[in-house]
Amino acid sequence: MAEDLYSGALFVQVCLGWNLYLSTVLMLVVTALYTIAGGLAAVIYTDALQTLIMIIGAVVLAVTAFSKIGGYQNLAEAYLKAVPAKIIPNTTCHLPRVDAMHLFRDPISGDLPWTGMTLGLSVLATWYWCTDQVIVQRSLSAKNLSHAKAGSILASYLKMLPLGVIIMPGMISRVLYPDAVSCVDPDECVRVCGSEVGCSNIAYPKLVVELMPSGLRGLMIAVMMAALMSSLTSVFNSSSTLFTMDIWRKIRRNAKERELIVTVVLVAISVVWIPILQSSNSGQLYIYIQSVTSCLAPPITAVFALAVFWRRANEQGAFWGLMLGLALGLARMGLEFAYPSPRCGIPDERPSLVKDVHYLHFAVLLCALTAGAVVGISLLSRPPAEMQVAGCCWSLVRIPRWACQPGGRRRVLLSPSVTDSQEGAPGTCPCMDSFCSPQGAKTEGHPAKALRDTTEAPFWARICCINAVILMCVNVFCYAYFA
Secondary structure: OHHHHHHHHHHHHHHHOOOHHHHHHHHHHHHHHHHHHHHHHHHHHHHHHHHHHHHHHHHHHHHHHHHHHOOHHHHHHHHOOOOOOOOOOOOOOOOOOOOOOOOOEOOOOOOOEHHHHHHHHHHHHHHHHHHOHHHHHHHHOOOOHHHHHHHHHHHHHHHOOHHHHHHHHHHHHHHHOHHHHOOOOHHHHHHHHOOOOOOHHHHHHHHHHHHOOHHHHHHHHHHHHHHHHHHHHHHHHHHHHHHHHHHHHHHOOOOOOOOOHHHHHHHHHHHHHHHHHHOOHHHOHHHHHHHHHHHHOHHHHHHHHHHHHOOOOOHHHHHHHHHHHHHHHHHHHHHHHHOOOOOOOOOOOOOHHHHOOOHHHHHHHHHHHHHHHHHHHHHHOOOOOHHHHOOOOOOOOOOOEEEEEOOOEEEEEOOOOOOOOOEEEEOOOOOOOOEEOOOOOEEOOOOOOOOOOOOOOHHHHHHHHHHHHHHHHHHHHHHHHHO
């Protein structure tokens, strides 16, 4: 959440000239008010409206920026010549990378090696899109399975826009304003943006302020504020839900989601963390986000993948695998904060684990180590009961699953021979207390709640599948074109 606060406050500071911390407090107050008052429903409705505003504003700015520079081909040529006037002698850090227009970069010397982009980012993306509460909460709120799939596919289409409407306009900003966006001299950087380590974070807001006319500039400010508030409301609501439902309810059984005590704590930590964020990773916000995520997310990805695809994984393996992964990830993150990237012209004397092992490569290693620990400990301990994994693990064979119905009746779910509408004989267990086994026996310790209908209309199921295939093809093409 700290990076969301910082990016939004930085934008307001560049556009309106307000103090960084004053901007932060004002945004927090406005966002918290309607998040607390409206809950998840308010967050989803405002996100939907803000998404439309964000897309319109970002497209307008991208078209204006490309028109200013003369198109994509001119960008590719001009970017390599975007050098600030004030440089540090006998260094090359002021020069743009020659592989700036390529996605697949050298696996050793590249700032984003292709091995890390392919494997490391896949690990981080699996964590975020499959397990993060901000995303999962929205998927679970869908009316049915088709809606959940369609929402994910729409998000995937929208996720392809940033390359053309955010990243490339940011590169155009460096071409148009190299002395500000690509400054390397500490004194010059402090004068431009208040940070000694670089001012690349102001590339997009600088483009808005300098390039857009007054009316459209107001639209873009609204766009950026909408993006910030969308991120903040998601974090506020999700964190408060987790705290309220999993922790606070143990203390107050009738607690509601509006008891947002944890949000206040998170906000306070985020505000205090902003100065650290400003000086981390050469002042590049994206690298900071990915490097921190690379230390914390891979263990969750490993446990999630094994839980879905390996029926033998058990609680002991998952717990100790997560503990090992968390310890290793925190150790790496501590080293990164203790030994930040040196400024331009200063020798790199960081430990080899930080200097020579890219954070995306570390994500792959950490995920593999966690997976190995989970597999080893699971094999050395008792396997999970069949009812604990029935219907929860992916399999080529459809396994019957039983669930209790009101009145003590039971029905078969996911059975190859029995339809969802057919019911078996009356069971012997109340729905909220236990599962019925296929033989009608009572199984304690795994409450069976009313299950949603997961059937899909064939037409919409096909539409979702077709769009998923189209998305895969478009992504493969983009990777090949920009490789």
